[in-house]
Structures are given as structure tokens and as C-alpha cells.
Amino acid sequence: MLRVVEQYSGTDTGRQRRANEDSLLARAPLFVVADGMGGAQAGEVASRIAVDSFSDAVPDDAGDHERALGELIAQANARIHALSRANVEQAGMGTTLTAVYVGADGVSLAHVGDSRAYRLRDGLLARLTEDHSLVDELLRQGRLTPAEAQEHPQRSVITRALGPEPVVQADTSTHPAQAGDVYLVCSDGLTSMLPDDALAEIINGAKDLSSAGEALLNAANEAGGRDNITVILFRLEEVGGPNDHAGVIIGADAGTPAPQGAPAAAPEARQDDAASTVARASNGAVRRAVPRRPRAAASPSGARARRRLRPRVAPLVALAVLGLVVAAGYLATQSVYFIGTNARGFVTVYNGLPYSLPGGVHLYSQYYVTGVPATTVAVPRRQRLLDNSWQSSSKAAEVARSLELETLPPQ
């Protein structure tokens, strides 16, 4: 039987963000990282709701852990989505989520977005999650090299998140565990700053997980600290083995998770590698890109980017890919409309998506300005009206027109 004998968790705002929108839960046998996005503290709200959904309810060890984790993700998604529909300031908020549960039959994961889980075994680091990001998809299709992906200006655009849609598809999987395995769960503030071999080198070189975790946070900051950084590390050992220092027994007493370092009861749960399965859900139907707030240094400096590219071919491939991305993005922005307010507070119909890219490039343009100041619309209606939801041009124009007619003084 394996148990969590050592763990570390830490989060850092980084060097370029003012607030930390990451949230974490480290309560063996459950570990969760969430990375929120959305303006005006909405990202913090989203990632906190996501993590809290897991602290309320730990999956029952007797059941199907992947399914239990998936259900918690569905609940968290519904909560965040409902809140983002109800509050103008939180419209469009979302979060990534990567949850790891150490069960009797292996380590189960559920995952949405571009936070990651890794396993370090015998000094070798293996990534257990696939990013739901534009860049990772291009990478999987062989259209970018890893070096190009690392510098890609769109690398912060994720294609799946909790919150933006009423339903979200999570990837789930279960992996056989071994004594001595170290697991890393982290936000992209770590992995966008450090390549995988640097992560492995830092963990392998540290005397314990606390110093490994601190060293990872420090290294990400030294590399620029462009985003919030969250790191969870935990190590599994055989119960009663030479490295067992009274940790938490895996899979035992899962209904009431034992606090870190406390011995748990019910030792009948068994580790059974043979029974473990790997079942990764295929990509779901949700393909909507969720642009994040621009990273402070999202555009790579030209010199640094160029050094990483192979001469001749790589720049052409990168240009072609960028061209496709821009063309697809442009087409997408032209077919949708949303209603907001302009700088002077008048209700305005916009053509495009309610987002801006790094560098101040807006994905929308002003389409029609009504003569109606937003403040003259009753509050409950104003919230519904200005929630930035996507609409067809005829629907948006109709809403704007009826609004103008209603607010005309009676003849």
C-alpha cells in the first residue's frame, strides 16, 4: 500500500502581475491547482470557486475516481458559469483546473485548461496532462516545434476552461503508482517560464520537496516571473517501508481526508497496479478560444525568438501558422456581435469578440451607437443587456432598436 509521505504546496504572484489569480488545494489524497482569468479580480473568484468545489466533497474511495472528479468539475463549471451570467464585472470569467486524487488503484487525474500534472519516476519527468491551448494543439498536429511553441505570441490562449460555457469536457485518466514517485501539479506560470528538463533537474537536485518547491518558484521568477506561479509536489512511499515517515495512507478513509502528516485509518485498501487503466477522454466539442488578459511580456523579443528558429524554414512555417491564426481569428470576429457601452457610457453594438489581444489589439469594432445612456436602463435589465454574450447582427440590432424606442418620451 502506498501513501503520501511528503508534500509541498506554494504559490507566488510572480514579478509582473499585481494579483495572484491562482488557487490551490493540497489535502492528501487530493491535490488541485486552478488558474483563473478575467478582469477585476474575476479570475481570482473563478479559481477559488473551482478549488472550493473540491474541498467540499472528496471522491469516495470505493467508487470510480475519474468519474467523481469529473462530476466535481461539472459542478464547479456550473457555479462559475452561473455567477458570470449574473454579474457584469464577472462576465466571461473562467479558470483552468487540474485535480489529482491518489487512490488505491492508482493516481487519477481530471483536467481542463493549461495547468499541468507531471510524474517524476527514477529521475525522469513524464507529463500526464495535455494542455487545452491553441499552441499545444498546433504542436500535437506537428505544425509547431516545442521551441516555437515556447515563444509563440498566442501561447496564453486556452481552448477549454471552466466557466465560459454551460458544459465543459474534462480529460480524465488513471496511472499506476510506484513507491518513490513524485507528482508535480502546477499552473502555466511555472511551465511557461521553465522547460521540462529544467523542472526535472531542479526537483532531482533538491534535498527534499520543500526545497524543490521553493527552488521551482524562484527559478520561474528568475526567468521573468511573467505570470502567477503555483506548485504542488507530493511523494508516495510504501507503508512501513524504509522511507515511510507516517504519511497519509492512500485510498484509506477518503471520506474524511486526514490532514497532512497524520496517519490515516482503514488499512484494508490495497494498491493494485494491474487493475489500473488509462482512459483519456478525447477532445470535447468546446472549441471556443478563451483569450486571457495579456501577459505583460507576451510578445517575445525579436532577437530571442529568432535565435530559437531554424534558418529559412522555421520563419516561413511560423509566418504561415500566424497567418492562419490571424485569418481564422478575423473571420470569427466578423460573424458575431455583442452589446456593451462606449467610452461615453452609451449602449453600443460591437462587431467582434469582447476581448483584446496582447499589444492592445482589439478583437471588436464599434458597429452602432444607440442614443441610450446605459445608466437609464434599469439595473437587472442592464446586467442582462451588457453581459457581452455573443449574438447575431440582426439580434443585436433589434435589441438596440427596441431599447431606443422604449426610452423615447411618450408622444
Ligand code: MN
Ligand atoms: Mn497562468
